[in-house]
Amino acid sequence: MQELTQQELIDRVNHNEEGSFAVFLFTPFCGTCKITERMLEIIRTMQPDLPLVKSNINFLPQLSREWQITSVPCIVMLEAGKENTFMYRMQSVDELYRRLLPLINN
Template sequence: MAIREIEESDWLRLGRIGTGRDAILFSSPFCGTCKVAERMLEIADAAGVPVTLYKMNINFSPKLRDAWKISSVPCLVLLRNGEPVRFEYTMRSVDHLYKLLAEI
């Protein structure tokens, strides 16, 4: 499954609380590091992580950015039952991301 691009309003409308494990990559379209992080997540996803992956433009996500205190991009927010359990700002390697996604 590919990384799904989602808008903040759509995410808030989903009501994901109590429905499993998700991860949202907050990024900016002009961020080169964000593009690398997205590619690494695509590879981890192709390897079969048991998580639904989303990506969201930080510039159009003020509610989540402020509520979760996201300080920079790329930021991978790992969620369990709709609640953030980890914020990962350093995308070290595909293996590292795969392990993070497999553990949540």
């Protein structure tokens, strides 16, 4: 999973020609973030074309405020023409896969 800086992420959001994608927001010392990342890697193994990137929230002060991120881990789904969707609770690989499925089909 590619890790983006704040500027790279802002550029991708503002100039998104690739369609919908998701951003996994984490901090390196968060145990729940590590579990979520493992679940996302399982999904990426099944769906290598999943448009998913990650960013360390510690280096995203502007986007954290703009998106009003309340905690990590957080997955932000950015779908063209729709309001951003924020996921804070990742219970299982299956549930996470179902929630990310619309991005795969776009």
